[in-house]
Amino acid sequence: MSIFKDGLLKDRHVLITGAGSGIGRGMAMAFSSLGAHVSIVGRREEKLAETAHMIEETGNKCLFRKCDVRNLDEVRAAISYFKDALGEPNVLVNNAAGNFISRTEDLSFNAFRAVMDIVMQGTLHFTMELGKSWISGRNSGTILNIVAGYAESGSGYVVPSAIAKAGVLSLTRSLAAEWGKYGIRSIAISPGLVPTEGSITRLAPTEELQKAMLNRIPLKRYCTPEEIADLASFLISDAASFINGDVVTMDGGERQWLSGQFNFLDALAPEHWDLIRSMRRG
Ligand code: HXC
Numbered sequence: 001m002s003i004f005k006d007g008l009l010k011d012r013h014v015l016i017t018g019a020g021s022g023i024g025r026g027m028a029m030a031f032s033s034l035g036a037h038v039s040i041v042g043r044r045e046e047k048l049a050e051t052a053h054m055i056e057e058t059g060n061k062c063l064f065r066k067c068d069v070r071n072l073d074e075v076r077a078a079i080s081y082f083k084d085a086l087g088e089p090n091v092l093v094n095n096a097a098g099n100f101i102s103r104t105e106d107l108s109f110n111a112f113r114a115v116m117d118i119v120m121q122g123t124l125h126f127t128m129e130l131g132k133s134w135i136s137g138r139n140s141g142t143i144l145n146i147v148a149g150y151a152e153s154g155s156g157y158v159v160p161s162a163i164a165k166a167g168v169l170s171l172t173r174s175l176a177a178e179w180g181k182y183g184i185r186s187i188a189i190s191p192g193l194v195p196t197e198g199s200i201t202r203l204a205p206t207e208e209l210q211k212a213m214l215n216r217i218p219l220k221r222y223c224t225p226e227e228i229a230d231l232a233s234f235l236i237s238d239a240a241s242f243i244n245g246d247v248v249t250m251d252g253g254e255r256q257w258l259s260g261q262f263n264f265l266d267a268l269a270p271e272h273w274d275l276i277r278s279m280r281r282g
Helices: 022-033 045-056 072-086 109-136 159-182 207-215 225-236 254-259 263-267 270-278
Strands: 013-017 037-042 062-066 091-094 141-146 184-191 247-250
Touching: 013 022, 013 072, 013 109, 022 037, 022 045, 022 225, 037 045, 037 072, 045 062, 062 072, 072 109, 091 109, 091 225, 109 141, 109 159, 109 184, 141 159, 141 225, 159 184, 184 225, 225 247, 254 263
Parallel strands: 013 037, 013 091, 037 062, 091 141, 141 184, 184 247
Antiparallel strands: none
């Protein structure tokens, strides 16, 4: 059951990239259930059709178009397809991502290019195409980018993604300052790990690694696509109309845990705490 009022997003036409699965699909379903028109793109047509079908089963419509966000011609074709059918999207969600775990010295330039082009270039393609059109048509709009905690901190073993997400975060903040005067808001969500098909098995391929990842999340569970979708619904709604340039973290406290020097003491056994207590003076 949604905590939001019916029709919250009824004036929105939301274009979501990478909506054939995971967080993108979760957002498409949530936005549509709140009255938004939803148009989705992704690289795999059958996955997009699946998302559209799930939305149609709820009685709503969803337009989809196969599009590799790296390819500007395909981006332009997708935008004009959606525009012809439903009018220009007034909300853009840059969600499409690629990532893999690797030692940086093992990566080819092509591997860097694959991830950076999807994350950074893909975001730029949609942002510039829609943003310029909103400005020239004197229309307002909202850009919501999906980043990651390491967009701020950097991280080894996911370096192409870290570089690209840092760029997307900077784009978010830069455009918030520059395009706010046109009524265009630019915001970001920084989710913790969401165990979807594309993420956890690729980013933490063994059970041991998955356990280690879970252990450093204070709330001891992963984020769900529905939780991200609820946050996103709020951020693209009128209720958040004064939020611009901010990144909202939803990671169960993981970033906070990672930044505290002694938080690793979580792993101490009770007898170690007894020992530490016995060392107190008085
Ligand atoms: C090292 C790799 C690799 C890997 C591919 N490459 N996979 N290098 N480790 N695991 C190299 C290839 O050898 C090739 O270089 C180059 O990358 C391009 O490979 P392609 O397969 O042609 O790329 P492409 O089809 O464009 O797809 C790349 C991809 C893909 C988008 C990254 O793996 C993919 O579709 N992934 C699924 C989406 C995904 O990753 N989602 C996770 C997002 S989750 P050479 O030199 O050989 O040509 C996320 C959340 C993180 O980002 C935040 C957590 C908190």
